[in-house]
Amino acid sequence: MDNLIPVLVAVPLLGAALLLCGGRRLDRVGHWLGTLLAFASFGVGLALFFSMLGRSTADRPVHVTLYTWIPVNGFQADVGFQLDQLSMTFVLLITGVGSLIHLYSVGYMAHDQKRRRFFGYLNLFLAAMLLLVLADNYLLLYVGWEGVGLASYLLIGFWQHKPSAATAAKKAFLVNRVGDVGLSIAVMLMFTTFGTFAFTPVFAHASQATQATLTGIGLMLLLAACGKSAQVPLQSWLGDAMEGPTPVSALIHAATMVTAGVYLITRSSAIFNLAPTAQLATVVVGAVTLLFGAIVGCAKDDIKKALAGSTMSQIGYMVLAAGLGPIGYVFAIMHLVTHGFFKAGLFLGAGSVMHGMNDEVDMRKYGGLRKYMPLTFVTFGLGYLAIIGFPGLSGFFSKDKIIEAAFGHGGTEGWILGTCTLVGAAVTAFYMTRVMLMTFFGEKRWVPDADGHDPHPHESPAVMGAPMVILAFGSVFLGGLFSINSSFVHWLSPVTGYQEGHSPLSTTTVTVCTTVVLLLGVGVAWMMYGRRPVPAVPPLGSLLTRAARRDLLQDDFNHVVLVSGGSHLTRFLVYLEGKGLDGLVNGIAALIGGTSGRVRKVQNGYVRSYALSMFGGALVLAATTLLMRAV
């Protein structure tokens, strides 16, 4: 049974190879082949899951070493897989949601000429993401980490004929490089400290390393997580990444890849638990990002960018929870899974809306769509209720637990973090209600597209509807399922560890507070967008609104500090190199050349001078030999 673990990765990898190398022959069946292989992988994942459920807790983690990748003396890297409850959770999320989105894409990409390649990239992504979560050492994890980065780059820029898409892909790639450097430094630090990359020995010996080393590794891992999970300060790429096809946004930039940072932190819990400074940095990053993303989400008129801000904010919750240590890991992952469902559902809903609206993304040009797209309205609505944490739905359980854990951190920090998460919850309720109202309620504000066609909103085909329905089910019930008898906590805690927080507020108080701020957010949104007509042209807005529309000036900041700062530094270094280093190098070269030119004149072609030089040489030789004896 355990031998099936490599098959999980191999199946979508085979799909990617077939689809990308197969050529035109596969054009007609390629999309179904890709979808079939994704479902096959999901099937294998399910089989492994039930096999794992059948074992006692202690026997659940399984290791499979495929072969030794780099066998150098003292440097041993294996291609080995580790399937425990944490990776199992991810396997099911990735293959499950991934398969649904493959299915959805069959409809969404039906008319795209490069459909076969699209499915090839999707399969490649699945393989890389599975490798990332199944690796039993950091080096192999790094391979998967780069693999998902590559797939993300290829898919964001899938419509590379649009300059905006090509630029967005490049931006995502570059920003991610910064994070990747963090991961590579962390891996190198681990190797120099522990002499290995494998999870088990690294975590076992973590307590023997110095505090400074652990903090360094932790901060570098956090940097990596920031890059991949679009956390402040490496958040700027996620909004632009919405240039990719909507299924990509749903799968990679909402449900799975962007949560890899949370996986990395949770997986490295043994290191973070011993490095309080790194943990503090993690919660700060999480708290800042959850507010940052939420504020950006409030101001966006582009439905996908509003959802992207929301993704950033929700992952902020997870990172914050993961930074809280053992009281938060389980809830970070639980929120990650529920978020995977409802955010994927929301994106697929958004895609369905766009599908019916001539690919229009501006919510100011929607309005009143609930009558025309009832299925999309219902599934999107359920996802909406789940994300704002409506009592009884998935998001309610998972987010509530994070808020409670934040308060449970204790002390002033606990109060600050708790307040941040509550404020975040209110803002979430506000911006998601705004999206809901602007899209499905109010008057029609439709306008003809560039070619003069009036939009004829219609429900999407069944192949797109079915995944939305399934995801909606997950959005509604998953959180409750996880919370019955704390089943998710029992499932995951053997891997991540778990302890109760010491919240100054009781669970009931937290729930009441959450519900109050939720209603507050919904109410304000209703006042602003439900009762009043939505203007087709966005009003000027306050200073904050204008800043939020520009993603809170993230690109301006990057431009001023990084781009122009970097170019000035480069210019300075070029100057220094030109005057200093080059001068030295060229000076030596000139010296050698000059010497050569002068010395070669001794070679004048006269045999008599040659003989003289030999004679002189012989004299010197004899004299020095004698001299050596004398001294």
Added chain:
Amino acid sequence: MTGMTLAAAIPPIPAPHIEYLQLSPMLAVFGAALVGVLAEAFVPRRHRYTAQIGIALAGLAASFGLILYLAVDGYATNKADLAAMGAVAVDGPSLFLQGVITLVAVVAVLQFAERRLEPRSSTGASVDAFAPEAAAVPGSDAERRAATSGHATTEVYPLTMFAVGGMLLFPAASDLLTMFVALEVFSLPLYLICALARRRRLLSQEAAVKYFLLGAFSSAFFLFGLALVYGYAGSVQLSRIADVVEGRATITPALAQTTGNDVLLLIGLAMLGVGLLFKVGAVPFHMWTPDVYQGAPTPVTGFMASATKVAAFGAMLRLLYVAFPGLSWDWRPVLWGVAILTMVAGAIIAVTQTDVKRLLAYSSVAHAGFILTGVIALDRSGLGAVMFYLAAYSFVTLGAFAVVTLVRDADGEATHLSRWAGLGRRSPLLAAVFALFLLAFAGIPLTSGFTGKFAVFQAASGSGGTALVIVGVLSSAVAAFFYIRVIVLMFFSDPRADGPTVAVPSPLTGAAIGLGAVVTVVLGVAPEYFLHLANQASLFVR
């Protein structure tokens, strides 16, 4: 009656005992040389070329076979001994270096026999790189007649065989007189064939005269040193000299006046050193190399540059390791100086060279310096490293000069570097092979040059020569500049419109280049077996 008293008065001369089997590799080559001379006299002109090549290759093949037989039979290790009354040592280093020299000679003979590069004579006979009639004055009617009638100087083959025989004897000679004889035996034919270039005959003859004059000068030093050392030790036998130097031997009463006079010894050692350093082309005795390498016919240059170096370093190793290890405190510092000077000067002067053959000449000077660092180590690892280096270097050199013969224009070989611009665009294969040889010269990993350099530097640093190694590495860096400059010139410059053409060689030159490339790669990628072989062979018999 009187006859009987005389016979009684003069003690009978004991017949020397000659071990023919152990000497057979040299005898085979000398035999081939003598048969070649006879063939020159008796075989009709039109068959001489084929006959001479056959004789030469047969002699070399027999010699190589005998060397292999001796080595396998244990003469390189446990049966190693002095032969011919102590005049010739048949031991590991002798057999290893003799093997290298015969292989190099085979490749050289193949190149000498190349007849497709020069345009055919007016009678339609294909001709080689040698003058049609060596005795004819350049530019005279006699020469023109010889050229038009398609004559060829087939004497080069017996001459080469004599040179090879001398080279085989040189590293094996275990007394100073044999060593001197061997030196002259291989030098004189070389002087002659240097003068035999078909093109640029005046330059070739000038080179030969220079080589001869300076060679004679250096031989005189060697002979003078020999006499002084004899005066000190009362013997020319290397092991006997070592005994006297180290105070183990009883002193011959007749020579008691001079024996043990250290001034004689030291000056004698220096003079012997001059003779050998001249042959390997070490600074300041290197000045003949660029002129001679440039003037000699290119196949001969390749042969000289590789085989002479092997033989001369072999003799130097035997002299220093067998006769004078007791004087290492005296000669090592001096050789340090020579090695440093040789590496630095060779590398630096090469930087501004504009002629491929002169460039390779200075490169060979620098390489002599690198090899000297291994000689100075004065231990078994140094000996093995130097022998490996010599084997690796000679095949790279042969291959590189063989490539030079192929790049031609109307005036023969186009050796000016500017003419090589863009060669990589027009003849990528040839340029790539030449680039391989240059990288090997530069000592880039995965080529034999790297392995050899690594081995000698390791040996040098292992015996306290770290400073020497540092100078060596710095010189290598300078040297890498001019090697890689040629590669850049070949591959990254635009080809000239009037640039040279690359002649399509016969399989003979092709085999020489191919063998050079294969050995270069094999000794770079999988050198273990050959390093092991060289190390196993690295023990002198005394």
